[in-house]
Amino acid sequence: MLELSMLTILLFLLVLTGVTALVVRDILAAIILFSAFSFFAVLLYLVLGAPDVAFTEAVIGVVSTVFFVAALKKLGRRYVS
Amino acid sequence: MNKPFGSIVLDISFRYLVPFILMYGIYVLIHGEYSPGGGFQAGALxxxxxxLARLIQGEESSFNISGDTAVILAGLGTLIFAGVGVISLIWSGNVLEYGVxxxxxxxxxxxxxxxxxxxxIGVTICVAAVIIAIYDALTRRDDAI
Incomplete structure (x- = not known):
């Protein structure tokens, strides 16, 4: 029962952060929301009992966030036109 | 290396975090047989x-790897992978058969x-070098990519 409720909460947060990252106008906010989406995916994998996949997802979430911020700095604008 | 750089937060976080992250990457590589981890995660770490060292210290970081060197290292990692796989053919084994x-x-x-x-080890070198090469291409100053 505890595991089911944790799964429900995590899936709800996953959908919430994912949809918000799609519709938000600020690109930096979208990047940070995508990082939060990645972190909730890590927690979901841990609850489902796959620590190897969770470890990979955590590392790749950090690397992709750094990449997105670097690309945003090169892009020169902050908002979706 | 003894002179401070930036603010005290950057100084302390560089001197404590970067050696820990590098040593943890080596640990994940060596201990990957028995615990979660492996070549890909170790290379990413x-x-x-x-x-992180380059974000804090800039281009003249203590241990910076430039983009061209990273591409060469990626080829070297692939060569190690292929070499370990093929070298067992010498002792009349199959490819990637380590028992011979x-x-x-x-x-x-x-x-x-x-x-x-x-x-x-080959996978680790290749993944780390490719990630550094992508970061170098994203933050290159001139417009010619």
Whole structure:
């Protein structure tokens, strides 16, 4: 029962952060929301009992966030036109 | 290396975080047989350590790897992977068959983790170098990419 409720909460947060990252106008906010989406995916994998996949997802979430911020700095604008 | 750089937060976080992240990457590589981890995660962790040093200190970082060197290192990692796979053909084994290595071990099954470790070292070097090369291409100053 505890595991089911944790799964429900995590899936709800996953959908919430994912949809918000799609519709938000600020690109930096979208990047940070995508990082939060990645972190909730890590927690979901841990609850489902796959620590190897969770470890990979955590590392790749950090690397992709750094990449997105670097690309945003090169892009020169902050908002979706 | 003894002179401070930036604010005290950057100074302390560089001197404590970067050695820890690099050593953790090595641990994940070596101990990947028995715990979660492996070549890909270890390479990404090493690349995170080097990218963090470069984010704090800039281009003249203590251990910076430039983009051209990173591409060469990626080819070297692929060469290690392919070399460990192909070298067992010399002792008339199949590709990636580690049991035929002429090393002095007690049991033949001990050769299998050694071969896996060789493969993982190649994967680690390749993944770390490719991540650094992508970061270098994203933050290059001139417009010609």
């Amino acid at each position: 090493l690349a995170i350590g080097i990218i 290595f002429p090393l002095n071990v007690h049991k033949e099954s001990e050769l299998h983790p050694l071969g896996i470790l060789g493969i993982e």
